[in-house]
Amino acid sequence: MGTPSILWSITKKCFTVGVITLTVSDLFASIVPVRGASMSPTFNPKTNSLFDSLSDDRVLVEKLCLRNYKFSHGDVIVFSSPNNHKEKHVKRIVGLPGDWVGTIYDVVHIPEGHCWVEGDNSASSLDSRSFGPVPLGLVKGRVTHVLWPPHRVGTVDRKTSQNRVSSSSSASKF
């Protein structure tokens, strides 16, 4: 075995690892940083601790939910912004298709194929209250765990606002 054969073998292995990593990241799960304080205190609570002020939270985003699109009230999802396809947002699902969601001035009906999202930090969140219901086709994944910083590692739980949302059915299947 000469050197060219070794180099080719290494190249093939690197390429295969690269393609498999890409596929896993697209189809199964990936790790992304959360920017901004719109989901505080769930992500980026910005307390006075050293870790919190130094770096953004890293979360695990699972893509298996995109097989069936079975989301529940209170799920935290990653989606492409309706107004800017280059940006991705992380927000919590407050309303599912068919729901009626109460905002300050209005009660909005969520049409088929859409969801209503809001950030946990209501005062500082650009969400469905600004850009309206989000088409489910824009959803890119669901956040299941916080992976960084170490003292806040854990699962991301569902939080629902029962007093603001009127659901058409108790089961969230569609």
Add this chain to the structure above:
Amino acid sequence: MGTPRVLWSITKKCFTVGVITLTVSDLFASIVPVRGASMSPTFNPKTNSLLDSLSDDRVLVEKLCLRNYKFSHGDVIVFSSPNNHKEKHVKRIVGLPGDWVGTIYDVVHIPEGHCWVEGDNTASSLDSRSFGPVPLGLVKGRVTHVLWPPHRVGTVDRKTSQNRVSSSSSASKF
């Protein structure tokens, strides 16, 4: 070399081919059938010829356009339906962000991050005239060629309707 080794080697090769095919299909191009007559006569013209009536057109959808999202008026795109994330539609881009598009009753402004799509077969097409502007994040690819049936193989050209659309700029970059 025993049989288990041969089987393992074949399994590895099949797995690698499968992953690479999936990645190519997602990142570069794929071949899809076109259903329905909403893009007639560009696709599925349903003439009396044998091949036209037997099967749907197959078209080549390129995904490289999703790197930069530089679309032009007249491009034919594949996108997830805003009202039903499980469905994909094939329509032509009539309006880009910032344009004013004239419908029968109204003149619609296309907001940032959205496009206005219509089928070539105006009488029989469910498009932006029904479900409004489509967020660009829902676009899944651009149709470049017809691959089946053989007598209509060729490139898919841009067709613009200058008299109905007022563009904010001549360059379609965003």
